[in-house]
Amino acid sequence: MELKWLEDFVVLANCASFSRAAEARHVTQSAFSRRIKQLETWLGVTLINRAGLPAELTAEGRAFLPVAQDTIRTFHQLRESLPPVADLGDRRVTIAALHSLGVTVLPEWLERSRATLPGLVTMVLPDRGGIEANLEALTGGEVDLFVTYVHPFVRLFLSPGDFEWKTLGAEQLLPVVSPKLRLPGLRAREDLIEQALRQDVPLPYLDYTGSSFFGVALHRVFAQRPPLQRKLVHQSTISDGLRQCALAGWGLCWLPHALIRDDLENGRLCLASRDPDWSLPVEIRAFRPRDGNRAMADALWRNLPTADPPSHPTQI
Structure with missing residues (x-):
């Protein structure tokens, strides 16, 4: 349970519109809808009747609304009463x-x-x-x-x-493997991707989840390059977690250069291709409210x- 789910629900009850409520909460409509669904899943009931417009509360939703409002007020009063x-x-x-x-x-x-x-x-x-x-x-x-x-x-x-925002620097997401990786007919070295493409052999792949920054970006990279066969082995949103799996020889992975600089210098990991089209240059930015x-x-x-x-x- 998260307090923002309750706040989302109260805003939706007032707006009777997912799009207007999402705008009021400064999130995309898909993210807002997902949070309302998470609240419903946690409670085990349906709060919103989605069959028509405007969005209406179900009987359970109407009963839960004053509870949500009281809970929000209680938490905010508690926060204000506590010493810094x-x-x-x-x-x-x-x-x-x-x-x-x-x-x-x-x-x-x-x-x-x-x-x-x-x-x-x-x-x-x-x-x-x-x-x-x-x-x-x-x-x-x-x-x-x-x-x-x-x-x-x-x-x-x-x-x-x-x-x-401010631009703070730049980074490269690089395809890497461990020399420990053993593949029939292939060698874990700087042309591994090209070897796999020539022989039409799938490579064991360590992937980011589809909702993560690198997961979304790499999906587009693969769509624009020759069809590289990948056999999913493991997924994570955390680069360092995937790095540990790559170091253990589980498979091919794209990782930020700053994270693996020492691994590359010491030979614990090696590039899987030197073709710059297989790397992903990214900008590093800091954002803040105006x-x-x-x-x-x-x-x-x-x-x-x-x-x-x-x-x-x-x-x-």
């Missing part, structure tokens, strides 16, 4: 970041900022896996900053009128390193 933790309110900056960025570049950026921002306290929310789930942390006001990859293959539904007015968050924003956007076009 160690009086960190003005000094703490909350950040949402994709997991691979949280363990590679983000710690270095924050370390440089601490040198010029005495008293800075930062908190990084865990990666929620899906694109929409991570974006909701920003659009829902849970965080001051959101750090993510950006690529034209993956659309981020953020209005430029409501959010601003109406943010917290002094420490503003100071950290000004201290973030900036870089020129990569040569490939990007969009939000």
Whole structure:
């Protein structure tokens, strides 16, 4: 159960429209509908009659509405009544970041900022896996900053009128395998993909889930390249989890260069192709609300390193 599910339900009850309620909650309609369905699944009842327009509450929905409203009020009153933790309110900056960025570049950026921002306290929310789930942390006001990859293959539904961004750097998603990988008739080396294409042999594949940033982007990469046969072995939203599987010799995987730089240098992993068309260049951006007015968050924003956007076009 999540408080935002209850808030979604109350907004929907007031709007009687999934599209208007999603707009009011600053999420896509598909994400909003999914959250209402998650609430219904958790409760074990149907709250909304979806058979016609406008959307109407079922009998169970009408009975649950005052319960949801009371619960929301209770939680907000409780939050307001609790004393601030160690009086960190003005000094703490909350950040949402994709997991691979949280363990590679983000710690270095924050370390440089601490040198010029005495008293800075930062908190990084865990990666929620899906694109929409991570974006909701920003659009829902849970965080001051959101750090993510950006690529034209993956659309981020953020209005430029409501959010601003900085380009922090660039990254490459590279196809890699472990020398431990054993395949009949193939050798785990820098032309493994080309070998598999010539012999029409499927490669064991470590995949990202379809809702994750890299999962969406790689789907488009494969659609534009020669048909590479892949036999799914394992899926995860977390790059470092897939890295561990790749190191164990489970199969082919696309991973961020910053995450595997040492593995490539030490020979624990090797490129599966040197053809740049099999890699994925991405931009690294930080986003924040334009109406943010917290002094420490503003100071950290000004201290973030900036870089020129990569040569490939990007969009939000």
